[in-house]
Amino acid sequence: MGRDDETETYITVPSFFKCPISLDVMTSPVSLCTGVTYDRASIQRWLDGGNNTCPATMQLLNTHDFVPNLTLQRLIHIWSHSLGSRYPRGGDGSPSVELVPTKEEINQSLKRLMSFEKDDxxxxLTKIVRFVKDSDSNREFLAARKMDFIPMLVDIIRSKKMELALMAIKILDTIKPDREMLSNLMLANNDDDGGDCLPTILLAIRRGNLQSKIESVRVLDRISYDAKSKLLVAERDGVLTEMIKSISVTESDPSLIEACLSFLITISKSKRVRSKLIAARTITKIKDILMTTTETLSTSVSVTEKSLKLLETLSSKREGRAEICGDDNGRCVEGVVNKLLKVSTTATEHAVTILWCLCYVFREDKKAEEAVERSNGVTKLLVVIQSNCSGMVRQMAKDLIKVLKIHSSSALSAYETKTTHIMPF
Structure with a gap:
């Protein structure tokens, strides 16, 4: 209920106009897969906090995708306009509900921006951020402006004016323009304008807030388009250092860890980059993720899947396999075994591939086999053979069981007595 100070009357806000989290009138209503509608900013903060449930129903979310509730948004707009001056306003006198600009208004704003009227x-940019967050249609509308709008955003980032650069990064992350075009623009070394955009992106990762860091990492991932750009980005001083620091379980948020892992997976396709990642002790950070007991991180399916995928990539190199087996009695291998059948089919397939590489293909260190046996890995591999994993992964599991030299009768006996309790996906 809102109060009008001039008339001493109260305005009742319809309950379905309020966000179930903030209890404020929604500015950008979006619906989750559960059908419940929230204000975009509120539900994004909830998910960024590592939650994987619908706040209203506590149902587990199959996807974090939003669907803009345009009908409800129009009703809120009609309602707020009908109140006119009686509508309750914020402390600065501005309306509590910020209307999403129309495409015509955005076009006018861009004309002003490109005609060098840059005082505002x-x-x-604030108006554009509100516009692109509202709908896929709006994002596609601006992403299609390859000849003027996208280069203008890149120039803003290159200018190193941090507040404006962060907004430009946010817009690019939201509209997701063509990767090749964006990579060419951002990595072009324009000496007249101070070089490429990487120094600003790196500064945003170091000094920005959590959301700015995540957006900056995702933009880095997007411009790592081909072999040349991946190497150029990966070998820039400070980039790998910041990424590895950001996947520390003691310092980072799960959403940031996930974004950084995605980026590291993208650039690790280069053998040279894989060697750099191994030398920088990335595997130690992955081991910490796999062994963590932090609830928000250990329950993050995506973080676990990406950790195992990156570890699988790094296990392709001899020094990577040596680091995985390590001098700590194979704790990293134990972490891999512990994720078998407990997270998702994708995570299980990555885990089996890692173990197959260590224990069947190369067999360079017996500590890997010992760690698998010690972690009751054979019993879990027997279950993998009967699971819905791909045929290739099931064959890998069979290869592993043969190599581990465990009598099938004793292994099956352990399985049949149900001494191992395996959580469902």
């Missing part, structure tokens, strides 16, 4: 550039 921050206001224009």
């Amino acid at each position: 550039i921050e206001e224009i």
Whole structure:
């Protein structure tokens, strides 16, 4: 209920206009897969906090995708306009509900921006941020402007004016323009404008807030388009250092860890980069993720899947396999075995591939086999053979069981007595 100070009357806000989390009137209503509608900013904060449930129903979410509730948004707009001056306002006198700009208004704002009327550039970028967050249609509308709008955003980032650069990064992360075009623009070394955009992106990762860091990492991932760009980004001073620091379980948020892992997976396709990642002790950080007891991180399916995928990639090199087996009695291998059948089919397939590489293909260190046996890995591999994993992964599991030299009768006996309790996906 809102109060009008001039008339001493109260305005009742319809309950379905309020976000179930903030209890404020929604500015950008979006619906989850459970059908419940929230204000976009509120539900994004909830998910960024590592939660994987619908706040209203506590149902597990199959996807974190949003669907803009345009009908409800129009109703809120009609309602707020009908109140006119009686609508409750914020402390600064501005309306509590910020209307999403129309495409015509955005076009006018861009004309002002491109005609060098840049005194109000921050206001224009704020309006664009509100516009692109509202719908896929709006994002596609601006992503299609390859000849003017995208280069303008890149120039703003290159200018190193941090507040404006962060907004430009946010817009690029939201609209997801063509990767090749964006990579060419951002990595072009324009000496007149201070070089490429990587120094600003790196500064945003170091000094920005959590959301800015995540957006900056995702933009880095997007511009790592081909072999040349991946190597150029990976070998820039400070990039790998910041990424590895950001996947520390003691310092980072799960959403940031996930974004950094995605980026590291993207650039690790280069053998040279894989060697750099191994030398920088990335595997130690992955081991910490796999062995963590932090609830928000250990329950993150995506973080676990990406950790195992990156570890699988690094296990392709001899020094990577040596680091996985390690001098700590194979704890990293134990972490891999512990994720078998407990997270998802994808995670299980990555885990089996890692073990197959260590224990069947190369067999360079007996500590790997000992760690698998010690972690009751054979029993779990027997279950993998009967699971819905791919045929190739099931064959890998069979190869592993043969190599581990465990009598099938004793292994099956352990399985049949149900001494191992395996959580469902």
